[in-house]
Amino acid sequence: MRAALTALVLAFCGAVFGQAGPKTPDANVEARMKLLAEELRCLVCQNQTIADSNASLAVDLRNQIRGQIAEGRSDAQIRSYMVERYGDFVLYKPPFQGNTIALWVAPVVLLAGGALAFVVLVRRKRAAPDAPSGPRKAEITRLLDAKD
Amino acid sequence: MRSLKFVVPFVLFLVLAGFFAVGLQHDPRTIPSPFIDKPAPAFKLEQLHDPAKPFTPEDMKGRVWMLNVWASWCVSCRVEHPLLVEMSKRQIVPIVGLNYKDGRNEGVQWLDKFGNPYMLSAFDSDGRVGIDYGVYGVPETFVIDKQGIVRYKQIGPITPEALEKTILPLLKKLQA
């Protein structure tokens, strides 16, 4: 069933309804629209941004964003317009909120942990005797590299 | 105790596997609608069959009703259509159509061909109202209560299973 649904959704991605961008694009509006649309997920094809997708809904939403920019609405207002209609799922850049704290904080924690591990290991290695397997290692290398 | 750290990867993996096991029972494609338990967005549109007559959700105040988004170009609308026709025959609930991004003639012809379960269809040719309702996978169906609050949203065709298990009981409850 899920496969059939997927097929339908995919078919919808390519449907022909006839929308397009503006006839004479305004460079500033286009640049702002693009930045916004790149952070929004197209719900029809689910794995494209609204900037990328050729789905009819994405074209509509790009025009919607253009219109709202022209009306002087802020980026935040446009984003919340989208969230009101499609939920948090529409934001490719998850907002920093209760259920995404771990997502945003973890990389910093991981990096700190990695840095700590690095320091501990380097200190231990500085104290370590030089290659306890020294002579054995030389032997192994000799044997590995020996040509007959 | 120093060797405890070597167990960490194993434990992490088990946690991950646990999440995978739970994840197998979820469908990542179903997205909860932000409209549930919120008032249905207001709009005013011409009717499909009669451009002179406007329709607005206000007209339905005091009744439980269904808003069904459809279009003549929508292949999967044909899948659920017989169910809607049957529901309208049995007069279970008034169904209002939202004819989404369609041509007037195409829409009317489609209804002539497959049957018209709608008490009326609002004509949303440019899809503005569709956007306000967060429509992305036609057909979609909203169940709206007497106060005009959205109680349920079906994305994609109504399946007999969804009708039986969710929609009909919900309608009964709301109509009581």
Add this chain to the structure above:
Amino acid sequence: MIPELGHFALVIALTLALAQAILPLAGAATNRATLMGTARTLATGQFVFVAGAFAALVASFMANDFSVVNVATNSNSRLPGPYRFAASWGSHEGSMLLWTLMLAGWTFAVALFSRHLPERMVARVIGVMGLVSAGFLLFMLLTSNPFARLLPAAADGRDLNPLLQDPGMVIHPPMLYMGYVGFSVAFAFAIAALLEGRLDAAWARWSRPWTTAAWSFLTVGIMLGSWWAYYELGWGGWWFWDPVENASFMPWLAGTALIHSLAVTEKRGTFRSWTVLLAITAFSLSLVGTFLVRSGVLTSVHAFATDPARGIFILGFLVLVIGGSLALFAWRAPRVGLGGGFSPVSRESLLLANNVLLAVALAAVMLGTLYPLFLDALDAGKISVGPPYFEAVFAPLMAPAIFLMAVGPVASWKRAELPALWTRLKWAFAVAVAAGLILPFAFGRWSPLVAFGLLLAAWVIAASVVQVRARIALAPQSGLSARIAAQPAHWYGMVIAHLGIAIFIIGVTLVKGYETERDIRMAPGEKTVIGGYEFTFTGTKDVTGPNYLATQGQFEVRREGDIRIVRSMHPEKRVYQASGQTMTEADIDTGFTGDLYVSLGEPVGDGAWGVRVYHKPFVDWIWGGCLMMALGGILAIADKRYRSRMASHAKLDAALAPSKA
């Protein structure tokens, strides 16, 4: 008949794989040479039967045998020959068989090229690979039989998804799978070493060429996928941080860390348990990737049609293989002993820093990919994690790694002196800073991100030049060509792979910094200007392909302010006849300094169309850089020390007696 033979061959292959898993491992455990000796024969046999099954599948596709479900759903009598061939791995079932074929092929290669390894090691490596193979064969036979029959046969097939009807489909999956599955060799070596209780220089030496080979294939596989998406999907993107892309990228990151960590383990005997963990991780991530793509737990563009039974089987298999090896690691790794010491500034410490950064980046990518799944499993909401997150997290982690990458090869093992390093690299540093400050102006606009990207790339290139010059100048041979020839292939491989990273960074930086696009409505005769080129839309015409009808847009391209046409471009909108699906086929003018890219949107009436036009400066350097990385890997494997014959096994076995640490 042929499909039944294929099915039967799979059953025999499963039997052989089970024997290959049990007999040599038992032999190694009880020290029985006869049992250990079966490893190579069984591996060869398994390969022959899996290859036979694969040939049967290909034959069914080539013969349009629509009585096979797989063929009926993924091919069509009008599908061109090469795509019918590629359709063999276009479905879940077929791609599983391709995967298994690759695994059997790698095992066969180990059987062939392991004459110089101790018998017990070979027995264990091949045994572990047999175990993995048995799992996949069982999976196929129980849940995903590629030879299932359709009764009655279909009159014609439903056709291969038009997205997959592309030369990319012929080559991208095999390359990617070669990489994924190739890590099974490093994995098997790691498990064998843990079983043996020896993780030393010899083990690292043997693992290295296999790891590098797999990594090179994976690099090419990912690169081809990226390039394919770029020209096939019609919006000029080349990387989307889609879950399935991440699923291939995570093993790549682990493999990159592994290559570097193996170098330290071989040269200095250090980082042993970390190296073995990475070897397990790289292949485990390949397996997890398979699970993610085929179980439907994540939304992705690539997802195969999913089936919960398959998800459960693969998850069980994951728990067995990954859980089992990590348990073995927890049990055996504490005893492997420590390697030699090194000072805080040394090649070891730099490689350690590289590994830490790669590991953190890997963890961050994994977290971002799986976070929506975690939240959903906890019923804590549905969110999306996309490119903005990954770019914000990944780039800051990679920048220091790339900075250190230029220093590493210049630093000496064990102990390096900062002042000496500075003396050697100060000119490289000056060149890099100058490049970052000045070069962006050559492209018209200075921005901090472009400056930083170009600085990093210039830093890697300049430091490589310093290193190559010094090394060749110091060589004892007389004459420049003799000195050049005297350097080992693996060193050249490293230099070229690092330069590939620099080329890649240049591509990414310039295309991100300076790409321009137009998303507009064009009527015939209308013009638009982009990247110094003027595009005139002259209308459309209808063309007929082998199995599709297309509307072809006609564009004339001129340099701005010039009347001569430098190129005409013809993007298409295709409707595939068998499935009725539409496809956007972009037209791309590829150039050394950038691409022009046109794709057709939708018709909007009166002959006008929605059109998207892009100028992508230096975009091809992205894939060029990847190819250089892979080339570097291949050069490294070609090094003769991996082919040198070794002293007798007895002597080696004596020298490799379990360490007492």
